[in-house]
Amino acid sequence: MTPSDVLAVVVSYNGGDAIAPTVSALRSQGVRVHIVDNGSDAPTLAALDALAQDAGVSVELLGRNLGVGHALNRGVVKARALGATWLLTMDQDSLVDSGLVAAYARAAARHPGGVCFAPTIDDSHHGENDRDASVPYAITSGSVVRLSAFDEIGGYDEGFFIDCIDFDFSLRLRRRGHAIQRVHDARMRHRLGEAVTLPAFVRRVYARHSPARRYYMFRNYLYMAERYLLRFPTFIVKLGVLQLVLLPFIAVFDRRRLASFRAVVSGVADYARRRHGPYPGPAR
DSSP states (O other): OOGGGEEEEEEESSOGGGHHHHHHHHHTTTOEEEEEEOSOOHHHHHHHHHHTTSTTEEEEEOSSOOOHHHHHHHHHHHHHHHTOSEEEEEETTOEEOTTHHHHHHHHHHHOTTOOEEEEEEESTTTOOOOSOEEESOOOSTTEEEEHHHHHHHOSOOGGGOSTTHHHHHHHHHHHTTOOEEEEEEEEEEOOOSSOOOOOHHHHTTOOOOOHHHHHHHHHHHHHHHHHHTTTSHHHHHHHHHHHHHHHHHHHHHOSSHHHHHHHHHHHHHHHHTTOOSSOSSOOO
16 A cells, blocks of 8 residues: 555535645645535635645535535545545544554555554544554544455445444445454544533543434434344444433433434434435534
């Protein structure tokens, strides 16, 4: 793996100029960047236009919010068109360290059959890990996937729209016998949810999100359980327990408690209705 083998796809949505450090950190390592924008506001579009002045940065404007899964799949299409062999997937507000791509290159040399490598995340929820390890899943942001994996298992599930896309993709990889390797030296700063000061024991299981995100979390978990309970029972049961544990924390710490619980109920109901795609309520 060399920087020219990698295309980074960054999903953009109303982030303003906060995306600039994310793109700069990637470009400083020599990788090409493709930004897929999900119908952002004018200030964000202006920031993207400025970034597109770099010949190594391309911008694809979708015009409306089609979800994270769709945006990532557009990145797969772009990577194939450019002849890249690896796709590095990024959130707009994550920040990779300067040695991330080189660390992945070393990991790919150690594991020539590897198809997915995940970063070590430094944030208040995850802390630091001190060694490489096989992990049950890779979060979307900061992970690198060999393009051939998409030919084997397909792209990201667009029906999920936002949450559980990374879980689903990871379990499909594992179902085909592929390991997911967390690379100690591939480091990234990433925050889950809104910035909030809470006790450490709370931050281990809780992050503050909008009601819309609560909808996706609970609805999409049920689809995950339906698909993978028999194949990956431990993973699904642990994730389900976490969902249940979240409920009292939502009651105490969410800013919009009643709206959050209505969204949870709506998510469960829409699973029963077999509804996919975007949240039917207010976006935020």
